[in-house]
Amino acid sequence: xxxxxxxxxxxxxxxxxxxxxxxxxxxxxxxxxxxxxxxxxxxxxxxxxxxxxxxxxxxxxxxxxxxxxxxxxxxxxxxxxxxxxxxxxxxxxxxxxxxxxxxxxxxxxxxxxxxxxxxxxxxxxxxxxxxxxxxxxxxxxxxxxxxxxxxxxxxxxxxxxxxxxxxxxxxxxxxxxxxxxxxxxxxxxxxxxxxxxxxxxxxxxxxxxxxxxxxxxxxxxxxxxxxxxxxxxxxxxxxxxxxxxxxxxxxxxxxxxxxxxxxxxxxxxx
Amino acid sequence: xxxxxxxxxxxxxxxxxxxxxxxxxxxxxxxxxxxxxxxxxxxxxxxxxxxxxxxxxxxxxxxxxxxxxxxxxxxxxxxxxxxxxxxxxxxxxxxxxxxxxxxxxxxxxxxxxxxxxxxxxxxxxxxxxxxxxxxxxxxxxxxxxxxxxxxxxxxxxxxxxxxxxxxxxxxxx
Numbered sequence: 001x002x003x004x005x006x007x008x009x010x011x012x013x014x015x016x017x018x019x020x021x022x023x024x025x026x027x028x029x030x031x032x033x034x035x036x037x038x039x040x041x042x043x044x045x046x047x048x049x050x051x052x053x054x055x056x057x058x059x060x061x062x063x064x065x066x067x068x069x070x071x072x073x074x075x076x077x078x079x080x081x082x083x084x085x086x087x088x089x090x091x092x093x094x095x096x097x098x099x100x101x102x103x104x105x106x107x108x109x110x111x112x113x114x115x116x117x118x119x120x121x122x123x124x125x126x127x128x129x130x131x132x133x134x135x136x137x138x139x140x141x142x143x144x145x146x147x148x149x150x151x152x153x154x155x156x157x158x159x160x161x162x163x164x165x166x167x168x169x170x171x172x173x174x175x176x177x178x179x180x181x182x183x184x185x186x187x188x189x190x191x192x193x194x195x196x197x198x199x200x201x202x203x204x205x206x207x208x209x210x211x212x213x214x215x216x217x218x219x220x221x222x223x224x225x226x227x228x229x230x231x232x233x234x235x236x237x238x239x240x241x242x243x244x245x246x247x248x249x250x251x252x253x254x255x256x257x258x259x260x261x262x263x264x265x266x267x268x269x270x
Numbered sequence: 271x272x273x274x275x276x277x278x279x280x281x282x283x284x285x286x287x288x289x290x291x292x293x294x295x296x297x298x299x300x301x302x303x304x305x306x307x308x309x310x311x312x313x314x315x316x317x318x319x320x321x322x323x324x325x326x327x328x329x330x331x332x333x334x335x336x337x338x339x340x341x342x343x344x345x346x347x348x349x350x351x352x353x354x355x356x357x358x359x360x361x362x363x364x365x366x367x368x369x370x371x372x373x374x375x376x377x378x379x380x381x382x383x384x385x386x387x388x389x390x391x392x393x394x395x396x397x398x399x400x401x402x403x404x405x406x407x408x409x410x411x412x413x414x415x416x417x418x419x420x421x422x423x424x425x426x427x428x429x430x431x432x433x434x435x436x437x438x439x440x441x442x443x
Contacts, residue, residue, distance in 0.1 A: 202346075202350035206345075211342065226332075244357045248357055251361065252365060
């Protein structure tokens with residue numbers, strides 16, 4: 001964006017401080033995961049794939065918050081959108097599939113694991129992980145970001161930048177977990193509700209992308225906005241189709257016919 | 271999710287892709303037909319439109335600047351439903367197969383019927399009645415509309431014929 005090249009030098013330290021803070025959090029998460037893996041190594045049921053997905057998820061989050069993509073995002077809406085896809089969709093999906101809560105519960109002592117599961121059962125968690133609330137937080141946040149002066153404020157102030165990106169990541173995580181989460185979820189919503197909410201979310205996401213194509217945010221050039229909007233639309237589609245597949249994969253597992261009835265059917269057929 | 275067959279109940283709620291026809295289907299193989307219709311309608315909305323009309327012929331574009339807000343919103347929901355019912359149709363097929371059922375001929379007939387039904391809905395409702403988008407821009411549309419709706423009806427007739435041939439007294443699931 002071209003309207004905020006002036007505040008670059010005086011606030012550079014704040015921006016650097018934010019990147020250092022993010023890097024520290026990512027390292028802490030990486031170390032925490034490794035610790036939990038070690039602490040729970042005598043228990044079974046962890047797969048290598050989940051570990052890979054956790055670290056890939058952290059990498060997706062890191063790439064969008066630290067380094068060259070962040071620099072590029074200051075001048076290019078398309079780069080900004082690539083970062084948001086990575087932070088708000090890819091990183092949450094990979095982290096949700098890595099089942100970090102299950103791993104944490106395995107690593108903790110029984111007393112502490114109980115405390116964690118009490119938190120997971122709390123009314124607050126119950127409300128924000130409800131599919132409708134999670135989808136509103138996620139899609140609603142995007143609509144607010146791109147249709148109000150918040151988008152401009154996010155580039156001008158590191159505090160707004162930090163707040164917006166924290167929201168994008170957390171809302172993405174909570175939404176993905178409420179749709180296709182593999183961690184224990186005491187309030188898992190019924191399949192039909194999740195399906196309906198997912199359809200509405202995909203529609204909202206693609207409508208916003210097309211709207212952005214015609215109505216670039218303040219200070220964004222038309223060509224840049226159009227490319228960024230298409231990236232949002234098709235990149236969003238790729239992740240959304242994965243979400244639909246995972247949602248139905250959950251249904252497929254849950255409705256598995258019992259071995260006896262299946263054997264009965266085979267005998268009857270032959 | 272707890273019931274054995276949540277999909278059959280929800281079919282009317284989707285209200286697209288010609289799923290309505292199956293409501294009168296009392297014969298075995300009902301789920302095979304539903305799966306084919308969902309998949310056919312879904313690929314017509316998502317994959318066929320994307321690959322043939324956007325990327326292949328380039329008659330359709332990401333955004334037509336005259337697109338109204340109503341069109342934008344309905345487009346978004348069509349888009350979401352298109353992908354959703356495509357995947358739904360395939361998982362339903364997988365479920366039929368693992369329960370030892372499935373009839374490929376019948377399923378293919380339902381897919382063709384689904385494609386035709388979606389195309390007819392798109393051609394009549396979206397193109398003509400609501401005027402949301404067109405097949406091609408800057409040309410005389412009569413020929414395009416005739417081919418579009420004509421081929422939609424042809425697909426539906428072929429699909430229905432295949433369903434008729436495979437439907438009588440055969441256990442398809």
